[in-house]
Amino acid sequence: MNKYSSAALQTSILQKIRLGQFYLIATTLGLLVISCSESDNSLQCFCSQIGIDSVWADSSNVSCYKIPVNQTYGNDKSGKVYIAAIRAKKTGTSSNEPLLYLHGGPGIATLDNAERYINSTHWNTLRENHDLIMFDYRGTGYSEPSLCEDALDSLKNFGKTNPSTEEYKAKEIELYMKCRASLLEKNIDIQSFSSFQMAADADEVRHALKIKDWNVYGVSYGTMVSLLYIRHFPEHLKSVVLDSPFPPNAPSFDFIRTMNSALVNIQNNLKEDSATAQKFPTVLEDFARAAKRLNENPLKVDGVDFNGDDFANAMVAAFYKTDVVPLIPLALHEFANGKDSLLATWVETLSSAGAYGKVNDIQGAAITCYECKPRTPEESPDSLEKEYPHLASLSMSSYLNLCDTFRPESPNDKFFEAVKGDLPVLVLVGAYDPGTPPFYGEAAVQSLTNSMLIVVPNASHAAMHSSDCSFNIVKSFLQAPSIKLDLxxxxxxxxxxFATTNLKEELEKIKNKKIAKTN
Structure with missing residues (x-):
């Protein structure tokens, strides 16, 4: 996996698991050229123009917009791009400010799942007191500019030819560099793809919708955008929730250290009970044994090789799901001991490609490669593989090779400083989060003088949704950010x-839950 940790990251992992059978669901619209309702000086559009079901929108009091913003913030001569956005009006009568939702990613569209989000129990509850605002980050979904979907399609098709790892990596670099060259020809500035620009777009959406002040909820990569919003545009923010934070002053991104944190936390929890401590005494070693075994003798999944690296990424994806965490010690124990039939069932049951929105890996790389490269020798893939040999299968060395070619630039040192501010900020982090662990939360609040950090027990990524308790804390905070929270x-x-037996039966329960949700 090769992006910021987040709901977006899970999709990327699951793409890799299928070894070339990539589930990229990219839009192929090119630039959005359908005009909005300029005659009444409105930016409102037919919802079908931005992929939203019009019947649902009309019946749910949801309005849709295409909002023009400068391609480069502050530069009126850089040209305009359109940002696709929606506003779901509050269902209650409170006078609370609207709530902006900033999705994970980068490279993941938001509006693709807007209907599902807004209809969900938690967001429907928040909507009682707040208008909900959502938008696609530029370069994803229905927001301009369209980024090289043809190249992504070509790479997907090439992956179906079952190339070697080296052949695939070479083709990937070739197509990404062709994409970068084509952006230049289309006057699309790759420098306009940054987390700062996403924050600037968010404030332009606020201004266009004539919102004076609002609250912000960011999750995963959305917390990076939220933090840069605090840094650069704090004037119209009432409060901010950072769920599963990835702050700019955290260590450069990798899955080795973050996954190690999750595994150590789970091992420490197992030790608190004599039965689980005896049953699963070596979780980290089980992970390493399973990865080593599969690298030496790959398993066939859907007719293609599933090796140790794929296994490692699959386990990271599993950790992202709070309801799956209780199964992980048992799963690692079984996989380390060669239960390959269960492993195949595990992969099939937990696959959820596309569940977090349409993917544009090039948009994701444009931002990730810019902001997440190692900044010290100790953060290099080689150093991390030596320090954490049991997690070497999660090395990002290949992805960083792509970055060095596709987007070698990096922000200046000020970007990586802790974000300062005195706004009310609530930070949630799951104790078992494999992408944004508790030490990321500690980095996030370092210079936020009016913040509160809550490490949510038993939770993983997107901790607000892990329990009624965590959700109600967020709801109370948004209702009255200055009042002390009841924890x-x-x-x-x-x-x-933790489950200790019958992994197959436990997976069947998860499968049945997934089926029930779709019916």
Missing amino acids: NCMKQVGRIE
Whole structure:
């Protein structure tokens, strides 16, 4: 996996698991050229123009927009691009400010799942008191500019020819560089793809919708955008929730250290119970044994090789799902001991490609490669592989080779400083998050003088959704950010109950839940 940790990152992992059978669902619209309702000086559009079901939108009091912003913030001569956005009006009568939702990523569209999000229990509850605003980050979904979907399609098709790893990497670099050259020909500035620019776009959306002040909820990569919003455009922010934070002052991104944190936390939890401690004494070693075994003798999944690197990425993806965490020690134990039939079932049951929105890997790389390269020798893939040999299968060395060619630029040192501010900020991080672990939360609040950090027990990524307790804390904070929060429910959270037998039966339960949700 090769992007910021987030709901977006899970999609990227699952693409890799299928070894070339990539589930990229990219839009092929090119630039959005359908005009909005300029005659009444409105930016509102037919919802079908930005992929939203018009019947649902009309019945749900949801308005759709295409909002022109400068391609480069502050430069009126850089040309305009359109940002696709929606506003779901509050269902109650409160006077609370609107709530902006900043999605994970980068490279993942938001509006693709807007209907599902807004209809979900938690967002429907928040909507009682707040208008909800969502938009596609530039270069994703229905927001301009369109970024080389033809190149992504070519890479997907090439992957179906079952190339060697070296052949695939070479083709990937070739197509990404052709994409970069084509952007220049189309007067699309790759420098306009940055987290700062996403924050600037967000504030332009606020201005266009005539919103004076609003609250912001960012999750995963969306927390990076939120933090840069605090840094550069704090004047119209009432409060900010950072769920599963990835702050600019955190260590450069990799999955080795973050996954190690999750595995160590799970091992420490297992030690608190004599039965689980005896059953699963070596979680980290089980992970390493399974990866080593599969690298030496890959498993066939859907007719193609599934090796140790694919296994490692699949386990990261599993950790992202809070309801799967109780199965992980048992799964690692079984896989380390050669239970390959269960491993194939595990991959099939937990695959959820596209579940977090349409993917544009080039948009993701344009930002990730710019902002997430190692900044010290200790953060290099070679150093991390030596320090954490049991997690070497999660090395990002290949992706960083792509970055060095496709987007070798980096922000200046000020970008990586802790974000300062005195706005009310609530930070949630799951104890078992494999992408944005608790030490990322500590980095996020370092210079936020009016912030509160909550490490949510038993939770993984997107901790707000892990329990009624964590959700109600967020709801209360957004209702009254200056009032001290009641955290008593967190004290009532019991220790996690790990499965110790019958992995197949547990997976069947998860499969049935997925089927029930789709019916």
